[in-house]
Amino acid sequence: MIRAISVDMDGTFLDENGEYNRARFERIYAELVKHQIKFIVASGNQYYQLKSFFPGKDEELFYVAENGAVIFHQGELRSVNRFEERLVQKILRTLIQDYQDLQVILCGVKSAYLLKAADSNFKTFAKKYYFELQEVNSFDVLPDDTFIKFALDVEVTKTGQIVEDLNQMFNGEIRAVASGHGSIDIIIPGVTKGSAIQQLLNEWRVTPDDLLAFGDANNDIEMLQLTPNSYAMQESSPEVFATAKYIAPSNKEAGVLQVIEDYMEKSQRP
CATH class of the missing domain: 3.40.50.1000 (HAD superfamily/HAD-like)
Incomplete structure (x- = not known):
């Protein structure tokens, strides 16, 4: 039943x-x-x-x-369930330095955050899915929040490779998973x-x-x-x-x- x-x-x-x-x-x-x-x-x-x-x-x-x-x-x-702040900073550094062509949303309990310099089309897309959303100048100083997920937007054809690369690079500290249509979520393992x-x-x-x-x-x-x-x-x-x-x-x-x-x-x- x-x-x-x-x-x-x-x-x-x-x-x-x-x-x-x-x-x-x-x-x-x-x-x-x-x-x-x-x-x-x-x-x-x-x-x-x-x-x-x-x-x-x-x-x-x-x-x-x-x-x-x-x-x-x-x-x-x-x-x-939250990411440690040290790991949040490490992930952001990797995404921003190694993957200049992807778009990043840092997801907290209170709000989600993206860079003011993000692509305008991506901002429009993000507003559709994140009703609490703030723009920040940089991620050098983290907002006052509890961080629970990263949401990435990538070329659809690159999704599988980026998921594999991130999972290997962070070796069990994170889990990257495709969530459809060029979207990747970085979540807490387990x-x-x-x-x-x-x-x-x-x-x-x-x-x-x-x-x-x-x-x-x-x-x-x-x-x-x-x-x-x-x-x-x-x-x-x-x-x-x-x-x-x-x-x-x-x-x-x-x-x-x-x-x-x-x-x-x-x-x-x-």
């Missing part, structure tokens, strides 16, 4: 326009509430951006944001959407067998590995297809909502 549902957002829950059928979701969500099924929004994106998709539900939903580095519920920070969701399941005394999970990119793999009720979206990465048990219809066809509706319908049959 399903007792919790976790959904990635971009490429999974959201359609190609970054939206979802809100009226349809409201009908489904009312059934989830009736059956005491918890809904987890699990994304590499910032909490402040994620909650904007679900107005009025901040008290009810659980947000696993920044690829599991933070958990928010009822508007409060429930859990945080801290993933899967580890954060497992933490919530433990609190609720819910087994992974009672979790329904959806994803499309490599930063979803640990979440999908948790449960036999795992779905790769129709346009997922090869690694996600190899991990998930099932394939959901495309995000362009509200595949997540289709699968949840099917589950709810089956659960109500005598």
